[in-house]
Amino acid sequence: MKRFLVSMGLLVAAAALSAQSHPAGGPAGGPPRGPLASPAATESVTLAGKAITIAYHSPGVKGRAGQLFGADGRISKDPHYPVWRAGANEATKLHTDADLDIAGLKVPKGDYSLFVDISDPGNWALIVNKQPSLWGLSYDKAQDLGRVKMTMAKPPALVENLKYTLADMGGGKGTLTLAWENVSASVPIAVQ
Numbered sequence: 001m002k003r004f005l006v007s008m009g010l011l012v013a014a015a016a017l018s019a020q021s022h023p024a025g026g027p028a029g030g031p032p033r034g035p036l037a038s039p040a041a042t043e044s045v046t047l048a049g050k051a052i053t054i055a056y057h058s059p060g061v062k063g064r065a066g067q068l069f070g071a072d073g074r075i076s077k078d079p080h081y082p083v084w085r086a087g088a089n090e091a092t093k094l095h096t097d098a099d100l101d102i103a104g105l106k107v108p109k110g111d112y113s114l115f116v117d118i119s120d121p122g123n124w125a126l127i128v129n130k131q132p133s134l135w136g137l138s139y140d141k142a143q144d145l146g147r148v149k150m151t152m153a154k155p156p157a158l159v160e161n162l163k164y165t166l167a168d169m170g171g172g173k174g175t176l177t178l179a180w181e182n183v184s185a186s187v188p189i190a191v192q
Contacts, residue, residue: 037059037088038057038058038059038060038087038088038089038162039057039058040055040056040057040058041055041056041057041058041163041164042054042055042056043056043163043164043165043166044166045166045167045168045174046168047098047168047172047173047174047189047190047191048098048171048172048191050096050097050098050109050191051095051096051097052094052095052096052097052098052100052166052174052189053093053094053095053096054092054093054094054095054114054164054166054176055092055093055095056086056087056088056092056093056162056164057087057088057089057090057092058087058088058161058162058163059087059088059161059162059180060160060161060162061158061159061160061161061180061181065158065181065182066181066182068180068181069118069121069181069183070121075118078137079137080115080137080139081118082117082118082119083115083116083117083118083127083139083141084115084116084117084118085115085137085139086114086115086116086162086178087162088162089135090133090134090135091113091114091115091129091131091133091134091135091138091139092113092114092115092164093111093112093113093114093132093133094107094111094112094113094114094128094132095110095111095112095132096109096110096112097109098191098192099191099192100189100190100191100192101189101190101192102126102128102148102176102187102188102189103126103148103149103150103187103188103189104148105128105145105146105147105148106192107128107145110132111132111133112128112129112130112131112132112145113128113129113130113131113132113133113134114126114127114128114129115127115129115139116150116178116185117147122152123149123150123152124149124150124152124183124185125147125148125149125150126147126148126150126176126185126187127144127146127147128144128145128146128147128148129143129144129145130143130144130145131143148187149187150178150185150186150187151185151186151187152183152184152185153183153184153185153186154182154183154184155179155182155183155184158181158182159179159180159181159182159183159184161180162178162179162180163178163179163180164176164177164178165177165179166189172190172191173188173189173190173191174188174189174190175187175188175189176189
C-alpha cells in the first residue's frame with residue numbers, strides 16, 4: 001500500500017511538472033519551450049509627462065531579405081495573414097499612461113496589443129487590439145479598438161532586426177515607427 005501511495009504521488013508530481021512546460025511549438029499556438037530566437041526589446045518615450053512603452057520580440061532578417069513580406073513571403077504562412085503580429089513570439093504590447101490619439105484613433109490609457117495589416121504592401125494599417133496579453137498568433141479581429149493608415153518609407157539600409165521607435169516631436173506629440181528588412185512604417189501619436 002505504501003509503495004502504491006508513493007508511486008501515485010510521483011505520478012501526480014510528474015503530471016503537474018509536465019503541465020507547466022510546453023512541447024516545442026506550444027499547445028494550441030501557445031509559447032514554445034526553450035530559449036526564443038527573437039530577443040525581447042522595449043521602446044519608451046515620455047510625452048507631456050506621460051510614459052508610452054512598446055514591448056516586443058525582435059526577429060532578424062537572417063539572410064531572408066526580399067522573402068519576408070508579400071503573398072508568397074515568410075509572413076504569409078502565419079494563420080492570420082494578412083494581419084501580422086508585428087514582431088515575434090508574444091504579441092507586441094503597447095502601454096500608455098495617457099489617453100492617446102494615434103493617427104485619429106482615440107486610444108484610452110491602458111494596455112493593448114499591436115498588429116499590422118500588410119495586405120497592401122504600399123499601405124499598411126496599424127491595428128490596436130484591446131487584448132494586451134496574447135500569444136502572437138492569437139489575433140481576434142472582434143477585439144480591435146481600431147486601425148489607422150501608416151506612412152510607408154524605405155529605410156536607407158537593410159534593417160536586420162525589427163525595431164520600434166517612439167520619438168518625441170514636442171508639444172505632447174510624437175511618432176511610432178516600425179522598421180524591418182526594407183520597410184519602415186510610422187504613425188503620428190499625441191497625448192490627449
